[in-house]
Amino acid sequence: MCGIVGYIGNKQAQPILLGCLEKLEYRGYDSCGVAIAGKDIEVYKDAIRVKMLGEVSPKLNGTTGIGHTRWATHGVPSQINAHPHLDCSGNIAVVHNGVINNCQELKARLIREGHTFTSETDTEVIPHLIEKYYHGNLEEATAAALDDIDGSYAIIVLAKDRAELVVARKDSPLILGLGDRENYIASDVPAILDHTDRVVYLEDGDLAVITRNEIKIKQNGSDVRRDEQKVSWNVEEAQKAGYEHFMLKEIHEQPKVIRNTLAEYTRATEHPVDLLGARDTGTDSMLLLACGTSYHAAMIGKYIIRELLKIPPRIEIASEFNYYSDVLSRAVAIAITQSGETADTLKAMKKLKEAGCRVLAVTNVVGSTASRIANETIYTRAGPEMSVAATKSFTAQLMALYWLGITQSRIDARKLASLLTELRQLPGKVQQILDDEAIIAKQARNLSRFENVFFIGRGINYPVALEGALKLKEISYIHAEGYASGELKHGPFALLGESSPVIAIVSKDNTHDAMLTNIKEVKARRSPVIALAEEGDEAIEEVADAVISLPRVESLFSPVVNTVALQLLAYYTAKERGCPIDFPRNLAKSVTVE
Ligand code: M6R
Numbered sequence: 001m002c003g004i005v006g007y008i009g010n011k012q013a014q015p016i017l018l019g020c021l022e023k024l025e026y027r028g029y030d031s032c033g034v035a036i037a038g039k040d041i042e043v044y045k046d047a048i049r050v051k052m053l054g055e056v057s058p059k060l061n062g063t064t065g066i067g068h069t070r071w072a073t074h075g076v077p078s079q080i081n082a083h084p085h086l087d088c089s090g091n092i093a094v095v096h097n098g099v100i101n102n103c104q105e106l107k108a109r110l111i112r113e114g115h116t117f118t119s120e121t122d123t124e125v126i127p128h129l130i131e132k133y134y135h136g137n138l139e140e141a142t143a144a145a146l147d148d149i150d151g152s153y154a155i156i157v158l159a160k161d162r163a164e165l166v167v168a169r170k171d172s173p174l175i176l177g178l179g180d181r182e183n184y185i186a187s188d189v190p191a192i193l194d195h196t197d198r199v200v201y202l203e204d205g206d207l208a209v210i211t212r213n214e215i216k217i218k219q220n221g222s223d224v225r226r227d228e229q230k231v232s233w234n235v236e237e238a239q240k241a242g243y244e245h246f247m248l249k250e251i252h253e254q255p256k257v258i259r260n261t262l263a264e265y266t267r268a269t270e271h272p273v274d275l276l277g278a279r280d281t282g283t284d285s286m287l288l289l290a291c292g293t294s295y296h297a298a299m300i301g302k303y304i305i306r307e308l309l310k311i312p313p314r315i316e317i318a319s320e321f322n323y324y325s326d327v328l329s330r331a332v333a334i335a336i337t338q339s340g341e342t343a344d345t346l347k348a349m350k351k352l353k354e355a356g357c358r359v360l361a362v363t364n365v366v367g368s369t370a371s372r373i374a375n376e377t378i379y380t381r382a383g384p385e386m387s388v389a390a391t392k393s394f395t396a397q398l399m400a401l402y403w404l405g406i407t408q409s410r411i412d413a414r415k416l417a418s419l420l421t422e423l424r425q426l427p428g429k430v431q432q433i434l435d436d437e438a439i440i441a442k443q444a445r446n447l448s449r450f451e452n453v454f455f456i457g458r459g460i461n462y463p464v465a466l467e468g469a470l471k472l473k474e475i476s477y478i479h480a481e482g483y484a485s486g487e488l489k490h491g492p493f494a495l496l497g498e499s500s501p502v503i504a505i506v507s508k509d510n511t512h513d514a515m516l517t518n519i520k521e522v523k524a525r526r527s528p529v530i531a532l533a534e535e536g537d538e539a540i541e542e543v544a545d546a547v548i549s550l551p552r553v554e555s556l557f558s559p560v561v562n563t564v565a566l567q568l569l570a571y572y573t574a575k576e577r578g579c580p581i582d583f584p585r586n587l588a589k590s591v592t593v594e
Contacts, residue, residue, distance in 0.1 A: 028071020340368020
């Protein structure tokens with residue numbers, strides 16, 4: 001996590017860096033800071049948000065600088081632990097995203113050699129190592145310092161009296177933004193979209209020297225070329241466009257996201273991966289893995305693939321998969337990650353690839369590390385997702401999974417045609433839910449009074465229950481648990497009662513009657529029940545305390561409409577409770593540490 005930025009050009013660096021940093025706060029925002037090279041290196045940093053830093057910091061003069069917004073790993077959020085960090089002389093400043101595994105050992109060695117440290121961070125060893133190796137060549141000193149480091153990093157190094165920035169990456173993202181006699185560096189594209197749409201994606205192991213007119217990239221000491229790419233995301237997509245929060249805007253973008261994603265996939269002539277090959281090699285041949293919300297998409301993917309391809313794929317939480325040694329013979333592995341930078345997912349992908357598996361990435365970020373590791377990539381077309389809570393990216397992931405399933409299924413032609421028709425009607429149905437959001441907001445006002453909420457679902461809507469609970473706890477801080485409905489009576493029943501509402505996700509499929517029974521059981525224990533059900537489902541209306549009626553869809557697609565409704569429920573509940581919706585405490589959008 002953490003966001004880093006750098007600027008070298010002919011404009012004042014400080015306001016540019018602060019503007020870029022604000023766009024990276026989704027990566028962490030517990031503290032921030034900038035360093036500007038003028039006569040000396042001047043640093044201003046604190047445990048405050050970027051906007052506030054802009055208001056309280058003095059004007060720092062200079063056209064070269066670096067900045068950082070932090071998600072703490074080593075040391076509490078504080079002014080001292082905030083980046084940039086300096087060497088002993090104050091002549092070298094560094095911002096870092098990643099984790100230095102051997103920092104204790106390096107720190108002890110540097111202390112023995114006379115260096116003094118001020119912070120509790122792992123990062124601070126980097127400027128001290130560079131200082132140690134610096135004999136007039138910043139690039140060489142940085143390369144030597146990185147040789148000593150075991151860990152992940154994206155760094156930007158600023159040194160006094162040098163008209164250059166040195167940058168490097170290993171297992172943490174870093175991009176260069178190209179301008180006219182100016183260059184930008186950032187953890188992610190949205191940070192620089194106000195200034196340029198020309199980017200270069202650095203590869204793992206790259207070390208680059210950036211001046212205002214030039215970039216020179218090396219890998220293992222030899223010059224390498226990285227192609228310039230034009231970013232298709234635009235500035236408006238990375239702005240709130242009149243919505244109070246990014247999350248609400250992103251929820252409302254979903255009809256467009258579904259349309260765009262389907263249009264793109266329809267245009268594509270080739271399938272990026274041959275899932276049928278996986279079927280032919282047996283039941284042990286497909287693995288889906290991911291973390292968080294993307295894992296819930298993978299769980300739904302399991303139902304889709306089972307239903308349409310008749311393959312029962314295995315699904316794994318990426319961080320758990322990394323401890324297994326017995327699942328490496330799979331023919332196809334599908335790694336789902338919105339950011340393409342989640343450390344646990346990347347580690348699993350590497351492990352699978354090394355074992356000879358064919359790895360397919362489903363990601364929203366062009367040029368992300370996941371897309372580089374994978375043999376093939378399916379891009380979701382959600383556009384930049386700024387809110388920490390994943391919404392439209394999840395829906396786009398489902399679209400990718402539906403498309404994979406539908407285009408490669410061998411179900412009969414009539415059924416297939418009807419599924420495709422339904423799929424194309426989804427944007428309109430989602431729009432209907434958005435148009436009626438006031439009904440959901442009303443339920444949210446009621447829900448916001450509680451401190452414990454259960455979500456229940458069956459079949460393909462069991463993962464939706466998990467996702468509904470994750471969304472609610474993530475942004476409203478209400479304790480929420482998702483359960484397969486049948487499991488509730490195996491323990492959680494002990495917690496039911498008037499103060500524990502249950503959100504029941506009901507689909508008109510073979511799970512309907514069992515859900516109805518479960519709702520009655522819950523009611524018998526006095527828990528208030530809010531049900532999500534298809535419009536006109538009178539049986540549910542009779543038993544639930546409140547029903548959020550949703551448009552009728554084919555059961556296979558019900559996760560889409562149900563999830564959109566639960567996203568709105570979480571959003572309005574959090575709003576009612578006055579939570580900082582786009583930046584939930586302790587969370588960051590891109591989880592680049594294990
Ligand atoms: O970028 P990824 O899809 O790999 O991220 C995985 C999770 O960190 C992410 O989905 C997280 O759970 C979201 N904040 C949930 O809204």
